[in-house]
Amino acid sequence: MNDMLIRLYAMPAQPEAQLRAPDLVVRKPIGCEHEQIVAWVEEQFGAGWASEARVALQNRPVSLLVAVQCGQPIGFVCYDATARGYVGPIGVQASARGTGIGAALLRDALAEMRTVGYGYAIAGAVGAVEFFRGVAGATEIIDSTPGLYAGRVQERH
Ligand SMILES: CC(C)(COP(=O)(O)OP(=O)(O)OC[C@H]1O[C@@H](n2cnc3c(N)ncnc32)[C@H](O)[C@@H]1OP(=O)(O)O)[C@@H](O)C(=O)NCCC(=O)NCCS
Numbered sequence: 001m002n003d004m005l006i007r008l009y010a011m012p013a014q015p016e017a018q019l020r021a022p023d024l025v026v027r028k029p030i031g032c033e034h035e036q037i038v039a040w041v042e043e044q045f046g047a048g049w050a051s052e053a054r055v056a057l058q059n060r061p062v063s064l065l066v067a068v069q070c071g072q073p074i075g076f077v078c079y080d081a082t083a084r085g086y087v088g089p090i091g092v093q094a095s096a097r098g099t100g101i102g103a104a105l106l107r108d109a110l111a112e113m114r115t116v117g118y119g120y121a122i123a124g125a126v127g128a129v130e131f132f133r134g135v136a137g138a139t140e141i142i143d144s145t146p147g148l149y150a151g152r153v154q155e156r157h
Helices: 031-045 047-058 101-116 129-136
Strands: 004-007 024-027 064-069 072-079 086-092 120-123
Touching: 004 129, 024 101, 031 047, 031 064, 031 072, 031 086, 047 064, 047 072, 047 086, 064 101, 072 101, 086 101, 101 129, 120 129
Parallel strands: 086 120
Antiparallel strands: 004 120, 024 064, 064 072, 072 086
């Protein structure tokens, strides 16, 4: 899986929230939610992404956005978590996929990266290539496998 490059300066203006259900909010978590969010990420997506969520929650400003519906997290995205300038991980609960939540999370995270001063974002080891291409115009970075992940400490199972 190669990395992908996203030109933040060329991102189209955000098509505002019409994709989102009325009871769905994408926002920064507040302090009392951090541990529940990390636990949810671990349960849904495993220890590696939970580790990255912890990094993003420790950053100031916090670089994690969560999608909340009916008081429960249903999606999340991080930036500056794998490494500075990287966007991801991103995940939406399986039962809520395909309804625009992932796109809303990704667009909001990229808009924030642009606001804090980045010109480009890198999505690391992308599995969902068409998602990143379609939502953010991402292009594949050739010869970027294993890239930054070379020699990483493996998760125990
Ligand atoms: C990838 C993911 C975050 C997308 O979230 P989502 O809420 O289902 O995405 P959306 O509904 O906003 O879809 C936006 C567009 O991307 C497309 N898309 C969504 N997931 C896709 C995938 N896995 N592969 C290719 N295209 C995808 C949708 O068809 C949609 O296209 P359209 O605008 O032409 O209709 C979600 O599928 C997920 O959590 N997957 C498991 C974790 C994962 O793989 N994360 C990314 C690692 S690189």
